[in-house]
Structures are given as structure tokens and as C-alpha cells.
Amino acid sequence: MAAPQNFRSALGGFKREDVVQYLEYLNNKHQSQVAQLSGRIEELNGKLREQEAQEALVASAQAESAALREECAALRAQLKEAEEKLASQPEPQLEPQQLPEAPAPQAEELETYRRAQRVEKDARQQAQLLYYQANGVLTEATAKVNSAADHITEMADQVMGQLTQLQMAVSGSKQALQEAADLMSAIRPNK
Numbered sequence: 001m002a003a004p005q006n007f008r009s010a011l012g013g014f015k016r017e018d019v020v021q022y023l024e025y026l027n028n029k030h031q032s033q034v035a036q037l038s039g040r041i042e043e044l045n046g047k048l049r050e051q052e053a054q055e056a057l058v059a060s061a062q063a064e065s066a067a068l069r070e071e072c073a074a075l076r077a078q079l080k081e082a083e084e085k086l087a088s089q090p091e092p093q094l095e096p097q098q099l100p101e102a103p104a105p106q107a108e109e110l111e112t113y114r115r116a117q118r119v120e121k122d123a124r125q126q127a128q129l130l131y132y133q134a135n136g137v138l139t140e141a142t143a144k145v146n147s148a149a150d151h152i153t154e155m156a157d158q159v160m161g162q163l164t165q166l167q168m169a170v171s172g173s174k175q176a177l178q179e180a181a182d183l184m185s186a187i188r189p190n191k
Helices: 016-088 107-187
Strands: none
């Protein structure tokens, strides 16, 4: 409804119908502004709830990252321990040329010597396997930590962007509410 441009004056004042129409216009305008601001408040509340959910997600991602860092540190300690163990085992250098000349070994002694060589070879292979497994676990844990760190950085950037948007929206709502309050005080009837 358009605002009447001028009140028609009758003898001794304004026509009642014109005043009533103007008041209805102001009331309708005020109700539409209140509805618009209420909708905006609901929208901002929704964004705030979404923001809180994202903050909870960031907190859980940070906790997961801390757990992965601890796991990575434990795996590094295991790898270091395995490397030290491997390094502390001397490599026997038993070659036939270095063995002193002895009388022809008996069959039992020869079998014992071969068994010792097999055990030594198996131990060396197991140590290498342990080293490669520990190195693989460490590499995998490092990749997980890097991935989690990238994910957390990306989420933090998103959260900061959304916080900025929310702050701008709240500022705009505050300004709109202030304008509505100013308008209401301007149209307040005099007593």
C-alpha cells in the first residue's frame, strides 16, 4: 500500500480515514521490517549453529592430529631402537680363507657350522625385514600426520572465512535493528 501523499483536511482537522490508512501503512511497513529482521536473525542463528558444529569438527581433528603425532613419535622410537639393535649386531666375517687350518672336520661339526650359518643368515634377514617394516610404518604415519595437518589448515581457513562472514552479518543485523529502532522512535506518536 502506498503512503498517502497529503492528508485531506476537513473542517477542523484531518479526515479520519486518511489518518487510519496512514497508520495502517506504517504498521504494515513496521511488520514487514520486523519479519525481515526476524528472518535474518534465524538465518544468523543457523550460521552460528553451523559454525559451532565446524568448531567441534576442528577440535576433533586437532585431537586426532595429536594422537597421530604421538603414534608417529612412538613409531620413530621403535624405528630408532630397531636401527640401534641392527647396528649393535656385529656382522661376522667368517669366510673360509680366514678360518685357521684345522684337521678335516667331522660330519657333526660341519653340520653344526652350517646350522650356525643358516641361523645367522635368518637373523640378518629378520633384522632387515624388521627395519623395512618399521620404516614403512614410519613413512605411513608421517603421511597421515601431514594429511591431517593439511586438513586442519584447510578447515581452519574455512572457519576463519565463515567467522568473518558471520561477523559481517551480525554487524549488518545490528545496523538494521538500530535503523528500525530509529524509525520506530521517529514514528512514535506524541503523547
